[in-house]
Amino acid sequence: MTRARRITVLGSTGSVGVSTLDLMAAIEAGGGEPFEVVALTGAGNVRRLAEQARRWRPRVVVTADADRLEELRAAVADLEVEVAAGSDAVVEAAVRPTDLVMAAIVGAAGLRSAWAAAGTGATLALANKESLVCCGPALKARVASSGGRLIPVDSEHSAIFQVFPHDRPETVEKIILTASGGPFRRTPRSAMGAITPEQAVAHPNWSMGAKISVDSATMANKGLEMIEAAYLFDTPSARIDVVVHPESIIHSLVEMIDGSTLAQMGPPDMRTPIACALAWPGRAAWPAPKLDLAALGGLTFEAPDLERFPALALARQALEAGGAAPAVFNAANEAAAFAFLDRRLAFLNIASVVAETLERVTGAGGQFSAEDACRAALQVDAVARGIASDVIAEMAAAA
Numbered sequence: 001m002t003r004a005r006r007i008t009v010l011g012s013t014g015s016v017g018v019s020t021l022d023l024m025a026a027i028e029a030g031g032g033e034p035f036e037v038v039a040l041t042g043a044g045n046v047r048r049l050a051e052q053a054r055r056w057r058p059r060v061v062v063t064a065d066a067d068r069l070e071e072l073r074a075a076v077a078d079l080e081v082e083v084a085a086g087s088d089a090v091v092e093a094a095v096r097p098t099d100l101v102m103a104a105i106v107g108a109a110g111l112r113s114a115w116a117a118a119g120t121g122a123t124l125a126l127a128n129k130e131s132l133v134c135c136g137p138a139l140k141a142r143v144a145s146s147g148g149r150l151i152p153v154d155s156e157h158s159a160i161f162q163v164f165p166h167d168r169p170e171t172v173e174k175i176i177l178t179a180s181g182g183p184f185r186r187t188p189r190s191a192m193g194a195i196t197p198e199q200a201v202a203h204p205n206w207s208m209g210a211k212i213s214v215d216s217a218t219m220a221n222k223g224l225e226m227i228e229a230a231y232l233f234d235t236p237s238a239r240i241d242v243v244v245h246p247e248s249i250i251h252s253l254v255e256m257i258d259g260s261t262l263a264q265m266g267p268p269d270m271r272t273p274i275a276c277a278l279a280w281p282g283r284a285a286w287p288a289p290k291l292d293l294a295a296l297g298g299l300t301f302e303a304p305d306l307e308r309f310p311a312l313a314l315a316r317q318a319l320e321a322g323g324a325a326p327a328v329f330n331a332a333n334e335a336a337a338f339a340f341l342d343r344r345l346a347f348l349n350i351a352s353v354v355a356e357t358l359e360r361v362t363g364a365g366g367q368f369s370a371e372d373a374c375r376a377a378l379q380v381d382a383v384a385r386g387i388a389s390d391v392i393a394e395m396a397a398a399a
């Protein structure tokens with residue numbers, strides 16, 4: 001009899017976390033491989049975390065919010081499960097012996113646990129793109145030296161991963177990332193100043209957490225993904241293009257030196273790239289939504305508008321600057337996106353905060369060394385976040 005595969009889900013209460021557990025239930029229900037959940041972690045949504053613990057019976061359940069320990073303990077009092085709280089406890093959960101860790105915490109808050117999991121030899125299914133942006137080369141090296149494997153979960157990178165000639169990278173001419181263009185693809189710049197958080201999180205194709213939805217609306221998401229692709233596939237900025245594809249059916253493409261272009265397609269549902277990460281190099285059967293190309297009728301493409309979406313150009317600038325610049329881009333963007341969600345910053349000022357923070361953080365060059373990359377990236381993150389907060393406050397005072 002085959003042993004159940006052990007899975008840890010970091011950020012289980014979020015959009016990717018919920019999709020992961022939903023998919024696992026669908027695979028099991030269809031007679032596929034059984035799963036044993038080692039650890040589940042969340043933060044503020046203790047009620048959902050407790051429901052998940054009841055369904056999956058993990059060995060340990062953790063809230064990152066240290067103030068919610070007693071609430072979580074009470075919610076799972078009838079279960080045989082260890083309970084812990086705080087960000088160190090999340091990191092401890094990430095290194096429990098397991099076969100696969102799904103890293104689905106949002107933002108730089110996911111870096112320490114992704115880094116810890118990367119050192120264990122387990123497969124790292126990485127949704128948390130911010131950790132790759134902050135210290136991608138070192139994170140990859142850490143996974144490799146621990147004997148583990150890094151499988152991207154971000155839909156575009158899953159697409160590239162599936163068609164990329166891993167044993168013949170020199171045959172790749174270009175990576176082409178597709179972008180939906182977000183909810184404001186057709187909004188004139190003159191109307192963008194009044195955009196509200198409610199409008200910004202209403203993504204046309206994907207149901208996602210608030211922060212990544214804002215990133216899609218500013219196209220900072222595609223900027224983060226450009227950096228993520230550069231690190232994951234060792235490809236320089238000059239060989240990564242972005243094309244707007246409003247239907248989100250082609251999830252990205254790889255152009256080969258002989259003129260062939262390979263694409264991965266599917267309905268916009270994160271459970272498919274998650275299934276790919278769980279089963280790779282195999283494939284998991286589950287009742288997946290499938291494409292109906294005749295019903296779709298056609299697919300469309302257009303060039304991104306860098307005037308209305310300057311975050312994309314800023315990300316390329318950060319990628320090309322190298323060193324700590326991508327971590328600065330990430331920290332400033334994250335601080336600005338949350339300030340916008342809190343109604344402390346105007347939509348158009350998100351990219352302005354990123355530009356100004358990149359400008360003010362000087363002398364941050366040099367690659368992080370493999371051993372201390374996580375600590376160094378967290379230091380850069382803290383400095384850049386502080387500067388971004390100042391910029392946000394200055395903009396609020398001037399408004």
Ligand SMILES: NC(=O)C1=CN([C@@H]2O[C@H](COP(=O)(O)OP(=O)(O)OC[C@H]3O[C@@H](n4cnc5c(N)ncnc54)[C@H](OP(=O)(O)O)[C@@H]3O)[C@@H](O)[C@H]2O)C=CC1
Pocket residue numbers: 010011012013014015016017041042043044045046064087090104105106107109110127128129130153154155206207208209210211212270
């Ligand atoms: N959603 C999507 O479809 C996609 C997401 N991604 C990436 O996946 C990651 C997760 O995104 P998404 O699921 O949308 O995000 P959500 O906001 O939906 O979920 C975030 C998760 O992280 C937890 N969390 C929040 N803050 C902290 C913290 N300080 N410490 C520890 N845990 C914390 C949340 O807990 P709680 O809710 O309990 O507070 C929740 O479990 C992001 O990096 C995103 O860019 C990539 C591609 C697609």
Ligand SMILES: CC(=O)[C@@H](O)[C@H](O)COP(=O)(O)O
Pocket residue numbers: 154155156178179180181182206212215216217219221222270
């Ligand atoms: C599902 C996923 O991977 C998101 O990153 C999604 O791609 C966002 O879409 P856009 O950033 O292209 O609008």
Ligand SMILES: [Mn+2]
Pocket residue numbers: 154155156225
């Ligand atoms: Mn994506």
